[in-house]
Amino acid sequence: MLELRDLSGGYGDGSVLNGLSLTVEEGQVVALLGRNGAGKTTTMRAIFNLLPQLTGSVTLRGESLRGLAPYEVSQRGVALVPQGRRIFPSLTVEENLLIGARPPRSDTNLRWTVDEIYSLFPVLRERGRVRGTLLSGGEQQMLTLARSLMTQPLLLLCDEPSEGLAPVMVDRVREVLQRLRAAGLSILLAEQNLDLALSVADVAYIIEEGRVIWHGTSAELLANEDVQATYLGIRIQED
Numbered sequence: 702m703l704e705l706r707d708l709s710g711g712y713g714d715g716s717v718l719n720g721l722s723l724t725v726e727e728g729q730v731v732a733l734l735g736r737n738g739a740g741k742t743t744t745m746r747a748i749f750n751l752l753p754q755l756t757g758s759v760t761l762r763g764e765s766l767r768g769l770a771p772y773e774v775s776q777r778g779v780a781l782v783p784q785g786r787r788i789f790p791s792l793t794v795e796e797n798l799l800i801g802a803r804p805p806r807s808d809t810n811l812r813w814t815v816d817e818i819y820s821l822f823p824v825l826r827e828r829g830r831v832r833g834t835l836l837s838g839g840e841q842q843m844l845t846l847a848r849s850l851m852t853q854p855l856l857l858l859c860d861e862p863s864e865g866l867a868p869v870m871v872d873r874v875r876e877v878l879q880r881l882r883a884a885g886l887s888i889l890l891a892e893q894n895l896d897l898a899l900s901v902a903d904v905a906y907i908i909e910e911g912r913v914i915w916h917g918t919s920a921e922l923l924a925n926e927d928v929q930a931t932y933l934g935i936r937i938q939e940d
C-alpha cells in the first residue's frame with residue numbers, strides 16, 4: 702500500500718531523514734516510534750511533499766507520490782491527522798465534518814458518512830451543533846480524526862493522537878483506532894505512547910535520527926524490554 706524507500710532530506714540546515722525506508726501493507730496498522738525529534742512528523746510531511754529537500758521514493762499502491770502537491774496526495778487517498786488538533790473553531794462539529802468531505806472512492810469498500818462517524822464517535826453526535834471553540838481537547842482530537850475520515854482515505858497518517866490527552870481520552874482514541882483497524886483501514890501511527898501504539902499496531906518501526914533502527918511485530922517489541930529501554934527510553938508500566 703505505502704512504500705517509503707531511502708528517504709533523505711530536511712528543512713535546509715542539516716538533514717532530518719537519513720535513508721528511511723518502511724512499508725505499510727494493505728489493511729495494516731504500522732506504528733512509527735521514536736524519541737522527540739526522531740523524525741516522525743517529518744516522515745509524514747515527506748509523504749505530502751512538504752519538505753524543501755527530499756530524495757528517495759514514496760509510492761501508494763505502486764504509484765509515485767513524489768512531486769505531487771499536497772492536495773493531490775490527499776486526492777490519491779492519503780489523509781493526515783495532524784499533531785495538535787486542527788479544527789475550524791468557529792464552525793460547529795457537523796460543519797467541521799462536512800467542510801472537507803469527499804464522495805466515496807471506487808477503489809475501496811470503506812465508506813464514511815456523517816452517520817457512521819457519529820456511531821464511531823458518539824460524543825461528536827451529542828456535540829454536533831456545538832462550535833469547535835467549546836470542545837474539550839479530547840473532543841477536538843476526535844473531531845480531527847473524524848474529519849480526516851470524511852475525506853474517504855485509503856491510508857490514514859495519524860500524528861501522535863494521544864498527545865496531551867487525559868488517560869480516559871487516550872482509551873477512547875485506542876478504541877477508535879482499533880475499530881478503524883477492524884474495518885480494514887491502513888494506518889501509519891506516529892506515537893510516543895508505546896502502550897497505545899502496541900495495542901493497535903500490527904508492526905512497529907523505531908526511528909532515530911531519521912533512520913529505522915529496529916522493526917518487527919508489536920508482539921516482538923512488547924516482549925523486548927531491552928529494545929524498549931535502549932531506543933525508546935521507556936518501559937510499559939505493569940498494572
Ligand SMILES: Nc1ncnc2c1ncn2[C@@H]1O[C@H](COP(=O)(O)OP(=O)(O)OP(=O)(O)O)[C@@H](O)[C@H]1O
Nearest residue numbers: 712717735736737738739740741742743744784893
Ligand atoms: N519546520 C522545521 N524547520 C526546521 N527544522 C524542523 C522543522 N520541523 C522539525 N524540525 C526538526 O526536525 C527534527 C525532527 O522533528 P520531527 O518533528 O519530525 O520529530 P518527531 O519525531 O515528530 O518528534 P516530536 O515527537 O517532538 O514531534 C527535529 O530536530 C526538529 O527540530
